[in-house]
Amino acid sequence: MAAQSSSEPDSSVEETRYLTIDGRRWRRSDPAIPERLRAALVEELMAARRQLRGRPDAATSADARARVGAAKRALGERGAPWWEPPTLASVDERLAALLSALSRTECIGTTAELASASHADRLPEGEQLVAAAIERFERVPRT
DSSP, rough: OOOOTTHHHOOHHHHHEEEEEETEEEOOOOOOOOOHHHHHHHHHHHHHHHHHHSSOOHHHHHHHHHHHHHHHHTTTTSSOOOOOOOOOHHHHHHHHHHHOOOTTTTTTOOOHHOOOOGGGGGGGGHHHHHHHHHHHTTEEEEE
């Protein structure tokens, strides 16, 4: 039996990174996302997908596709793979997608409130989730 290349992940690793449906491979969401935050992002993703049903006009369709893209990037399903070491650019992209996706939901209020991370315990629950996500992303080493 031939040895597996060290650059190729084994099947158990593949299963944590990808989901296969009807022979097509889809990237899974980042498992490190807190459940309540993941639920809010999935809610926004599904709302944007519902907006694409029927025959929306060009502006509505473009808006909905941007919303789907932002939610999927925030979930880690698009953009830099979540299992690779993050770069400053990938963190900035994912954080921007997170804020864009959540700004459409009732989960987040104003960005100004989030700027005061030292008072995160006084923020409404949705904003606490975003503040926690920002704190997590801020721990990435900046070079």
